[in-house]
Amino acid sequence: MQLYGRSSSHFTRIPRIFAAEAKVELDFVLIRDLMSVNADDFGGHPALKMPTLHTDSGLWYGSLPICRELVACSDSGLVVVWPEDLARPVAANAQELVSTAMATEVGLIMGKASGVTADNPQQVKMRVSLLGVMEWLERNANRALATLAPDRDLSFLEVSLFCLIEHLQFREVLALDPYPQLRAFAQLFSERSSAKATAFKFDFPTG
Ligand SMILES: N[C@@H](CCC(=O)N[C@@H](CS)C(=O)NCC(=O)O)C(=O)O
Known part of the structure; x- marks a missing residue:
C-alpha cells in the first residue's frame, strides 16, 4: 500500500x-x-x-x-473507537471541533503561504474560530476522552486531537501556553512509539 x-x-x-x-x-x-x-x-x-x-x-x-x-x-x-461510536454530546462535539480546527488551520496556513495578510477578514474569522475551538477543547477534551471505552487500543478522537495540538505548535499557528490540559494530553500521547515514528518534519526546504 x-x-x-x-x-x-x-x-x-x-x-x-x-x-x-x-x-x-x-x-x-x-x-x-x-x-x-x-x-x-x-x-x-x-x-x-x-x-x-x-x-x-x-x-x-x-x-x-x-x-x-x-x-x-x-x-x-x-480495538478502535471511531467517530460514529461517540454517543455522548461532549465526545461527538470534541470530534467535530477537532476536525473543524484542522481544516481551519489548513486555511490559515494556505492563506499565509499564498500571500493573504493576517488582517484579511476571512483570515481574522478563521483565527477567532480556531481560538474558540481551542478554548472549548481545553475545557472539555478530558471529559470527552473519559467517555471512550476503556478497553480500546486507540480512538480517532485521540489521534486527531494529538495531531492538531502538535501541528499548531509545529507550524507556529498558535502558542500552546494557554492550554495546559491539552498540552498534558499531547505529552502523554507523544510517548507512544507510533507518535515518535511519525514526528512532524518538513520534507522540503520550502515546507
Ligand atoms: N478531509 C480531508 C482534508 C485533507 C486536507 O485538508 N489536507 C491538507 C493537508 S494537511 C491539504 O491537502 N492541504 C492542501 C490544500 O488545501 O491545498 C482529510 O481528512 O484528509
Whole structure:
C-alpha cells in the first residue's frame, strides 16, 4: 500500500499513526508541489488534497476512510473507537471541533503561504474560530476522552486531537501556553512509539 502525503501534514499523520499501531507496512510517497492543479500529483485525489491511500482495491481519499481501511486490512485486532461510536454530546462535539480546527488551520496556513495578510477578514474569522475551538477543547477534551471505552487500543478522537495540538505548535499557528490540559494530553500521547515514528518534519526546504 502507498500513502501519498507529507511528513508536515496533520491529516497525513493520522493514518500514519494508525498504520504504525495496526502494524501495517506503508510506502510513503511525498507530494512535492502543493500548488499543483493536477490530481495525479496528489496520488489521484480529485480535490487536490492529501492524504490518499492506494491499495489493491482502489484509491482511498481522506484520513478517516484511510484509517478505517488500514485497520480493516490488518491482522492486529486493534480495538478502535471511531467517530460514529461517540454517543455522548461532549465526545461527538470534541470530534467535530477537532476536525473543524484542522481544516481551519489548513486555511490559515494556505492563506499565509499564498500571500493573504493576517488582517484579511476571512483570515481574522478563521483565527477567532480556531481560538474558540481551542478554548472549548481545553475545557472539555478530558471529559470527552473519559467517555471512550476503556478497553480500546486507540480512538480517532485521540489521534486527531494529538495531531492538531502538535501541528499548531509545529507550524507556529498558535502558542500552546494557554492550554495546559491539552498540552498534558499531547505529552502523554507523544510517548507512544507510533507518535515518535511519525514526528512532524518538513520534507522540503520550502515546507
Ligand atoms: N478531509 C480531508 C482534508 C485533507 C486536507 O485538508 N489536507 C491538507 C493537508 S494537511 C491539504 O491537502 N492541504 C492542501 C490544500 O488545501 O491545498 C482529510 O481528512 O484528509
